[in-house]
Amino acid sequence: MGAQYYGADSENGDRIDDPSxxxxxxxxxxxxxxxxxxxxxxxxxxxxxWFASVAVLDEGGYEIVRRDTSRNxxxxxxxxxxxxxxxxxxxxxxARDFPWAANQTGHRLLKHDLAxxxxxxxxxxxxxxxxxxDLYDRYLDGEITQPPSAGITAYVTALLQQWxxxxxxxxxxxxxxxxxxxxxxxGPLTYFGIGLEQGRRSLGLRSRxx
Numbered sequence: 001m002g003a004q005y006y007g008a009d010s011e012n013g014d015r016i017d018d019p020s021x022x023x024x025x026x027x028x029x030x031x032x033x034x035x036x037x038x039x040x041x042x043x044x045x046x047x048x049x050w051f052a053s054v055a056v057l058d059e060g061g062y063e064i065v066r067r068d069t070s071r072n073x074x075x076x077x078x079x080x081x082x083x084x085x086x087x088x089x090x091x092x093x094x095a096r097d098f099p100w101a102a103n104q105t106g107h108r109l110l111k112h113d114l115a116x117x118x119x120x121x122x123x124x125x126x127x128x129x130x131x132x133x134d135l136y137d138r139y140l141d142g143e144i145t146q147p148p149s150a151g152i153t154a155y156v157t158a159l160l161q162q163w164x165x166x167x168x169x170x171x172x173x174x175x176x177x178x179x180x181x182x183x184x185x186x187g188p189l190t191y192f193g194i195g196l197e198q199g200r201r202s203l204g205l206r207s208r209x210x
Contacts, residue, residue, distance in 0.1 A: 050096055
């Protein structure tokens with residue numbers, strides 16, 4: 001299945017459909033000055049009207065390009081903070097026009113990813129990303145997934161007791177971007193997107209159950 005809104009492709013062949021801010025952060029962090037020098041984001045269509053890219057500069061930092069022919073926009077800037085680039089890209093892309101999604105809830109275009117796993121708390125963000133990547137490759141990236149552990153099942157159940165599955169969301173209040181939510185869990189790991197607008201309301205619950 002292709003991207004519903006847009007895709008992110010890196011020079012080394014990695015691709016993420018409908019990436020969140022956290023996914024973009026990871027892709028940009030993996031760039032280098034030899035064989036993986038850029039990431040391009042654009043709609044998953046034959047003749048996209050807009051695109052954005054980030055490329056590693058020889059002198060350090062990144063070159064950012066944003067172009068939208070439907071709005072006569074063409075901007076080239078430089079930046080050094082991966083956090084800022086990922087955030088700015090997410091906000092910029094959320095403001096693009098998606099005519100085929102006119103009847104869908106806009107808050108799901110702008111989202112964060114949430115990864116929860118069983119185990120010791122990582123010492124810092126770099127270690128957390130490495131642990132998550134290892135768990136994701138083992139439990140979620142293959143053709144066959146494992147049943148979620150008892151702890152992860154209880155965690156997802158607690159979330160759904162407060163906010164319904166998106167598959168049952170008649171009032172468009174659910175913060176989850178995928179459903180059924182339990183399908184995003186395998187073994188000791190669950191990984192799913194949260195729409196920012198509705199997701200702010202669930203922060204307290206996730207803090208108490210995490």
